[in-house]
Amino acid sequence: MIRSVVFDVGETLLDDSREFGAWADWIGVPRHTFSAVLGAVTAAGRNNAETFQVFRPGFDLEAERRRREEAGVGEQIDESDLYPDVRPALDALRRAGVWVGIAGNQTAKAARLLRDLDLPVDAIATSGEWNVAKPDREFFSKVIEFAPGLPGEILYVGDHRDNDIVPARASGLRPVLIRRGPWGYLWAEDPVVAENAAWAVDNLTDLVGLVAEGQ
Template sequence: IQAVVFDIGETLVDETRHWAAVAQYAGIPQLTLMGVLGGLIEGREHHRSLFGFLQIESVDPNIFGYRIEEQDLYPDVVSILRQLKTAGYVIGITGNQPLGAVQQVAALGLPVDFMGSSSEWGVAKPDPGFFERIAAGLGLAYDEILYVGDRLDNDVLPAQEIGMHAAFLRRGPWGYLQASWSAAADVEHRIDGLAGITRVLDRIEAQVVEPAPAQP
């Protein structure tokens, strides 16, 4: 593995403040909004259907007065990124994000070498083209990349299908709900926090470096 690439929402960024801003904008309790969101996730529907339920025409976070800040990073983000960077891995952050969101994360001073988003590339996960853009941008083969995300449908399974290694992070609404899906059995690696990435990398390395055959 030469590069570790991270999804953004609910992988690096705790989106609690984002959804709170949406609820406030819509004039409904946060509990109501999260209940509707959970139902959509479990029903395999796109989360943007939520905005239709709330009768919000635009999904631009700017209308909610929301901007990604340092307080939104999960507590384990900075330490694992620094650890991976020190170990010599290329670090990427990519996601299905509106214009400017990736830059907001990068501006927090994280050790990031590569970044991109669906709004910039014109292709969104789970389309294979999204993961093709990652590999092309890094100049690496698919099997030299570990993709880390909180969603089976958007992150982990599409990355695996194209030939990347992938780690499913059981975190956030999607992570907890999708962990019980039957498709979770097809996941190559599962982690409950970003610290688990080092163990994943060790396992992958152990698979690649096979012992030499015994001499007769």
Template structure:
């Protein structure tokens, strides 16, 4: 392998605080919100369905705008360095020391891109779907990720927590697919037959050994 591309949510970023803040905002218990997120994962429904179940007819953009007025200096639906999983920095540092090019590329809004860049992560590129103009699982997203990685697809690993958005389309693109078993989708999707198309890991700290073996 010459390069590794990382998803963001539940791969690098623990989204627990995001969903609990949404629960508080929408006036439901945190267990309810987290349970509905898990239900969406289990039923292969988009996460926006959880919001619709909590508050039918909710317009997310309108609610986000109102939230920004109410709490202009808060994280609201965003994240910061405190939300990184503990293995992220050590794993990225080890992979970079091994000579791999590192790219962060996931389905994220513009605000998330600024948050990621503010973390000063030891990576070479940070982009997102908003900047690239295409979202996973579209093949064009993985083609753009390969361009950022600057290596042939067979020499690129894509690391994510979902089979539908990450593992399967990355494998279809010719990349080495790695599924990290954490977060609602990661634990669930690791049990599915299609996960056999990926290397399943429980920590990003497994990546240096996996991707540099025999180098």
């Protein structure tokens, strides 16, 4: 039985194109160049934050994030950033009696912006609020506290093999890979994903159908 579904944020619910583009503009490199290097970093299995080090060795991500905010070009999330299947899928899951949550590696500000969208979910949290980030095991312990049900009754949906699928499985959750964004496509056929993920889906509409079958 599936009692809860908890979603990652970037490239699971949100198209990160705008934020990646804003970072490229901020550090003064062409957007396509930033995307290409991000892809290379991803393919090498490195943390995407390392992309900045390629362009600016010693780059302090948190300090630069504060500078962006002070300059009035900080993080933004609005309806246009949501993938088209997000609202219908979240709503369908709740109507089916499933508890729905969002918990990802985002700032506390991102949590506020997500709440402002009034999504059909039961709760929202971010690593910035919890003061612990994926893939740390403590993050997934908080997911288990956050969502109703035993760990095996909680799906965790994300696009990242190393941040989402493997640590969620190690914590006893049932992980689901969504094939979108650079990581989702890169690792869609990865044997580690196949070994650890309960399912791999192309979109959230397919996930709703699988959850309904699993009830």
